[in-house]
Amino acid sequence: MGIVVQKYGGSSLADAASVKRVARRITEARRAGNDVVVAVSAMGDTTDELLDLANEVSPLPPPRELDMLMTAGERISMALVAMAISDLGFTARSFTGSQAGVITDSVHGKAKIIDITPGRISEALGDGHIVIVAGFQGVSQQTKEITTLGRGGTDTTAVALAAALGADVCEIYTDVDGVFTADPRVVPLARKLDRVSHEEMLELAASGSKVLHLRSVEYARRYNVPLHVRSSFSTKEGTWIVPDPAEGEQTMEQAIIAGVAHDVSEAKITVVGVPDKVGEAARIFDALSDAEINIDMVVQNVSAAATGLTDISFTLPRTDGQVAMKALAGLQSEVGYEKLLYDDKVGKVSLIGAGMRSHPGITAKFFSSLAGAGVNIEMISTSEIRISVIVDEADVTDAVCAAHASFDLDADEVEAVVYGGTGR
Ligand code: ASP
Ligand code: MG
Numbered sequence: 001m002g003i004v005v006q007k008y009g010g011s012s013l014a015d016a017a018s019v020k021r022v023a024r025r026i027t028e029a030r031r032a033g034n035d036v037v038v039a040v041s042a043m044g045d046t047t048d049e050l051l052d053l054a055n056e057v058s059p060l061p062p063p064r065e066l067d068m069l070m071t072a073g074e075r076i077s078m079a080l081v082a083m084a085i086s087d088l089g090f091t092a093r094s095f096t097g098s099q100a101g102v103i104t105d106s107v108h109g110k111a112k113i114i115d116i117t118p119g120r121i122s123e124a125l126g127d128g129h130i131v132i133v134a135g136f137q138g139v140s141q142q143t144k145e146i147t148t149l150g151r152g153g154t155d156t157t158a159v160a161l162a163a164a165l166g167a168d169v170c171e172i173y174t175d176v177d178g179v180f181t182a183d184p185r186v187v188p189l190a191r192k193l194d195r196v197s198h199e200e201m202l203e204l205a206a207s208g209s210k211v212l213h214l215r216s217v218e219y220a221r222r223y224n225v226p227l228h229v230r231s232s233f234s235t236k237e238g239t240w241i242v243p244d245p246a247e248g249e250q251t252m253e254q255a256i257i258a259g260v261a262h263d264v265s266e267a268k269i270t271v272v273g274v275p276d277k278v279g280e281a282a283r284i285f286d287a288l289s290d291a292e293i294n295i296d297m298v299v300q301n302v303s304a305a306a307t308g309l310t311d312i313s314f315t316l317p318r319t320d321g322q323v324a325m326k327a328l329a330g331l332q333s334e335v336g337y338e339k340l341l342y343d344d345k346v347g348k349v350s351l352i353g354a355g356m357r358s359h360p361g362i363t364a365k366f367f368s369s370l371a372g373a374g375v376n377i378e379m380i381s382t383s384e385i386r387i388s389v390i391v392d393e394a395d396v397t398d399a400v401c402a403a404h405a406s407f408d409l410d411a412d413e414v415e416a417v418v419y420g421g422t423g424r
Helices: 016-031 046-057 063-087 119-126 154-165 198-206 214-223 280-290 318-329 362-372 393-406
Strands: 003-008 035-040 092-095 102-104 113-116 130-134 137-140 146-148 169-174 195-197 227-231 239-242 259-263 266-275 298-300 309-317 339-343 346-352 379-383 386-392
Touching: 003 016, 003 154, 016 035, 016 063, 016 130, 035 063, 035 119, 035 154, 046 063, 063 092, 063 130, 063 137, 063 146, 092 119, 102 154, 113 154, 119 130, 119 154, 154 169, 154 214, 195 198, 198 214, 198 239, 198 259, 198 346, 214 227, 259 393, 266 280, 266 318, 266 346, 280 309, 280 318, 309 318, 318 339, 346 362, 346 393, 362 386, 362 393, 386 393
Parallel strands: 003 035, 003 169, 035 130, 092 130, 102 137, 169 227, 195 239
Antiparallel strands: 102 113, 137 146, 227 239, 259 346, 266 309, 266 339, 298 309, 346 386, 379 386
């Protein structure tokens, strides 16, 4: 008998029938003798629909009100799941993030969890209840306002609860059987990984794989939470996210490449004709940092000898595009650049694998596979265990499929089942 934390995503809770199905699955874990705490996402595409609605009402909704609106989605799920559980002869208590003790900083839309005070959860478990917590939300210690953790944040709610409660396992239930070598919606021959290390999963999540929220993986690594990603539509064993292998053991067992991830949520900005002098790049990126914009890749060209001018390109979330262009426009006279170019028809394709540390030739093989598919590379960045390229958005699928095949990741026959979800 231990504590099991489960998370159910929106596609597992698409309608009344799936709410009842999830409730049965939850009570099975309870029947097996565990204390069960569940974090739920909003039903189906509710969060996107609420966002669309907000944008119809107002072009720039105040972040506080947007969080109030979006957290409603998870509250609907938590109450319905608790009702369905009580029909099965068990008792459940649902809690908002705030009631559950999810304490965050005060940044609306992308708040970070700073503490969990799970008093009410422990009490409810002690009274024999199954606990359902609304995911993706918390309350700011400082402002007392309701916050959200960023899209996909319910994974992080679940892992943070598991860490705070000392749970035996955190099970992430989703609409595919686990973590795959590529998004099965794009590469039908993608293979399920039985195990993937924290560092590889962090790179996959940071590179656009949506199966786990990035911060949930950071949390799991920091607090040693055993994480199991699996389908709510099957009883198959999923993917275990496991500690990084010790030095030396690194390549003995590990595959060279864990997978290929892609991301079409970024845009590219080019600052054309920047004077090649000390301090100009700092000025540009200071302005972006003041606007709270996270930069991903950066490339600065060699300056043309005749003009002493250079171009600086970088990528950032598309949702921050307008704010960034405005911040940079304000710098034109100070920096003296020529013009700004904005391109949101780009995509990022990343090859990830801890084994690339000790295997030469991975970069060459990756680039040849892209060349073979007729894909032009616009920008490149690397980490120790990742190579990412920016390409035309229209080439993303070809690029992912080509890299996947070239590293022999294709399964012999289709094993990936996409059980639900619109992939939205
Ligand atoms: N409902 C939120 C979203 O769609 C949070 C989540 O699903 O984890 O982003
Ligand atoms: Mg969702």
